Amino acid sequence: MEWLPLLMFVAVCLVLLTGYPVAFALGGTALLFAAGGILTGTFSPSDLTFVPNRLFGIIENSTLMAVPLFVFMGVMLEKSRVAEKLLSSMGQLFGPLPGGMGLAIILVGALLAASTGIVGATVVTMGLLSLPTMLRQGYQPQLSTGLICATGTLGQIIPPSIALVLLGDVLANAYQDAQLKQGLWSLDTVSVGDLFVGALIPGLILVGLYLLYVVAISLLKPQWAPAFEVADGQARSWRSLLGGLLPPLLLIAAVLGSILSGKATPTEAAGVGAFGALLLAAANRHLNLAILGEVVRATSRVTAMVFMILIGASLFSLVFRGFGGEEAVHNLFSAMPGGVLGATVMVMLLIFLLGFILDFIEITFVVVPIVAPVLLGMGLDPIWLGVMIALNLQTSFLTPPFGFALFYLRGVAPPEVKTAHIYQGVIPFIAIQLIMLGILALFPELATWLPHTLYG
Amino acid sequence: MPIFSDLPTIMTKQRLLHGQQWLTAFTTAIGRGSAWLALLLVLGMVLVVVLRYGFDIGNIALQESLTYLHGSLFMLAIAYTLAEDEHVRVDVLYQRFRPRGRAWVNLLGTLFLLLPVCAAIFWLSLDYVASSWREQEGSANGGLPFVYWLKTLLLILPALLTVQAIAELLRHGLTLLGATPPPRVSEHDTHPEEGL
Numbered sequence: 001m002e003w004l005p006l007l008m009f010v011a012v013c014l015v016l017l018t019g020y021p022v023a024f025a026l027g028g029t030a031l032l033f034a035a036g037g038i039l040t041g042t043f044s045p046s047d048l049t050f051v052p053n054r055l056f057g058i059i060e061n062s063t064l065m066a067v068p069l070f071v072f073m074g075v076m077l078e079k080s081r082v083a084e085k086l087l088s089s090m091g092q093l094f095g096p097l098p099g100g101m102g103l104a105i106i107l108v109g110a111l112l113a114a115s116t117g118i119v120g121a122t123v124v125t126m127g128l129l130s131l132p133t134m135l136r137q138g139y140q141p142q143l144s145t146g147l148i149c150a151t152g153t154l155g156q157i158i159p160p161s162i163a164l165v166l167l168g169d170v171l172a173n174a175y176q177d178a179q180l181k182q183g184l185w186s187l188d189t190v191s192v193g194d195l196f197v198g199a200l201i202p203g204l205i206l207v208g209l210y211l212l213y214v215v216a217i218s219l220l221k222p223q224w225a226p227a228f229e230v231a232d233g234q235a236r237s238w239r240s241l242l243g244g245l246l247p248p249l250l251l252i253a254a255v256l257g258s259i260l261s262g263k264a265t266p267t268e269a270a271g272v273g274a275f276g277a278l279l280l281a282a283a284n285r286h287l288n289l290a291i292l293g294e295v296v297r298a299t300s301r302v303t304a305m306v307f308m309i310l311i312g313a314s315l316f317s318l319v320f321r322g323f324g325g326e327e328a329v330h331n332l333f334s335a336m337p338g339g340v341l342g343a344t345v346m347v348m349l350l351i352f353l354l355g356f357i358l359d360f361i362e363i364t365f366v367v368v369p370i371v372a373p374v375l376l377g378m379g380l381d382p383i384w385l386g387v388m389i390a391l392n393l394q395t396s397f398l399t400p401p402f403g404f405a406l407f408y409l410r411g412v413a414p415p416e417v418k419t420a421h422i423y424q425g426v427i428p429f430i431a432i433q434l435i436m437l438g439i440l441a442l443f444p445e446l447a448t449w450l451p452h453t454l455y456g
Numbered sequence: 457m458p459i460f461s462d463l464p465t466i467m468t469k470q471r472l473l474h475g476q477q478w479l480t481a482f483t484t485a486i487g488r489g490s491a492w493l494a495l496l497l498v499l500g501m502v503l504v505v506v507l508r509y510g511f512d513i514g515n516i517a518l519q520e521s522l523t524y525l526h527g528s529l530f531m532l533a534i535a536y537t538l539a540e541d542e543h544v545r546v547d548v549l550y551q552r553f554r555p556r557g558r559a560w561v562n563l564l565g566t567l568f569l570l571l572p573v574c575a576a577i578f579w580l581s582l583d584y585v586a587s588s589w590r591e592q593e594g595s596a597n598g599g600l601p602f603v604y605w606l607k608t609l610l611l612i613l614p615a616l617l618t619v620q621a622i623a624e625l626l627r628h629g630l631t632l633l634g635a636t637p638p639p640r641v642s643e644h645d646t647h648p649e650e651g652l
Contacts, residue, residue: 055581296491308537
């Protein structure tokens with residue numbers, strides 16, 4: 001029955017393509033297979049008795065408590081217009097330089113990404129706020145849209161990011177599994193904090209590469225990225241600039257700093273960040289009961305969506321294991337030519353392709369638990385693997401025709417921007433992403449050095 | 457079968473529409489109310505941090521109360537999120553379907569995927585929760601003595617989700633019968649960007 005788990009995987013992909021909500025499709029398909037398996041005697045019902053324990057484990061998991069807290073922080077910053085202020089003050093600072101608005105977009109995008117970690121929110125905010133101005137001032141549509149999409153996806157990789165919280169939690173379990181299987185008893189652990197720290201340097205290099213690209217364009221093709229004409233009246237006022245920049249910068253510094261120092265857990269840092277966003281909104285006079293209500297409801301819906309997928313994915317993985325799926329995957333990888341390298345390349349390719357139809361959450365909960373224990377058992381570093389997966393997915397979200405970031409921007413771009421512009425615009429950034437993946441593959445220390453130095 | 461063809465008369469459709477709205481209002485009210493737990497969670501977390509780093513006090517009961525807030529927050533909001541149609545979909549094809557096509561996807565999905573998930577979670581968890589109630593199970597770490605309440609969320613989730621699943625069956629079934637259920641009153645439309 002080696003092929004049954006693989007059939008189950010293919011079946012769930014087909015069911016997902018109908019568009020029925022992912023969480024229920026995962027759980028429902030798994031249960032249908034389990035029912036069929038029980039009837040034909042290929043699945044033991046006792047495998048399902050672990051269900052309540054697993055689900056209660058999700059409720060009790062204190063690492064995952066960071067999810068609603070970070071979501072709250074991101075939604076609060078968005079609704080209280082902190083992002084808007086940030087972008088306009090950055091625009092004032094850099095706009096008058098050739099290519100300056102491009103640099104401003106990248107820096108704001110990186111900050112927003114760090115603070116919210118929500119791809120859609122960043123792309124939509126920047127698309128609405130800056131795309132019309134850039135086009136009016138003569139920026140090439142391809143360059144403008146490519147920039148906005150690419151910076152929007154930075155939220156996956158720049159900590160603190162919700163994606164890394166989820167990935168870190170899954171990898172922690174996978175790493176334990178892998179070591180137990182090898183018969184090791186003194187277990188190494190990997191935590192969400194490790195992954196945050198590990199993603200920091202690659203994320204910053206990536207931002208640096210984006211910035212370099214814009215500088216290069218402004219030198220080689222100045223007509224694509226002209227200097228903004230700023231009316232004298234709205235010339236830079238340092239006070240408003242500082243007022244827009246400083247508070248979110250401080251907030252992010254506080255959240256990241258407390259994690260980097262190794263004192264606070266990501267969950268605690270998320271709580272402080274959420275509270276800081278609340279204070280910022282109050283300071284900006286953008287806080288009242290109506291807004292607070294919208295924020296808590298949006299937070300609860302996003303959180304519910306994430307955790308229902310986790311519940312559905314747990315059902316899926318229990319049934320998948322019951323059918324012997326783990327051995328099947330293991331055998332598949334062992335049969336791969338090229339050993340660890342071959343297996344890693346195949347997994348990366350698979351994740352890249354799945355990134356077209358699945359979101360970060362689904363891939364993290366469904367695919368990573370299946371493949372990661374095998375890869376980690378082959379001796380890969382869990383932090384490196386996590387950062388590679390995050391970078392890879394980020395690239396996937398940027399790649400036409402199915403990249404998520406492209407859909408979000410298409411939704412808010414003015415009609416004179418053609419879909420073809422967006423597709424052409426992201427190509428250079430995809431190239432940058434691939435270069436970054438290559439760099440990280442050649443120099444894993446970029447991800448592993450900082451966490452090992454900080455935490456030993 | 458005369459009874460069957462008489463069923464979707466205007467009167468019945470009206471009643472069913474009414475029922476659909478009633479069920480949705482129920483799960484929505486619970487979700488909108490429990491959403492405020494998010495604020496309590498933020499404040500509670502800050503309290504934990506201040507006590508721990510400011511005063512070097514670690515309170516297990518306080519920490520565990522955050523778990524209760526967090527667990528209730530999402531377990532009570534899952535049905536409400538379904539009512540607002542915000543469970544993420546793979547919409548590569550779905551966005552190209554006509555309204556009738558979407559109604560079919562949702563009707564069949566609710567029947568063959570969602571309802572089995574509800575039933576399975578409920579039946580598989582029943583003994584687990586019941587034995588926790590019999591023992592009046594408390595914290596293993598000397599914290600809050602209400603673990604049996606926390607575990608009861610495993611039954612409340614499928615119950616609420618079933619209520620909303622029935623509402624969805626009515627909504628999509630009526631759409632296919634040519635009735636027009638009222639549009640979802642969703643906050644989501646004003647800001648389509650939430651989600652990862």
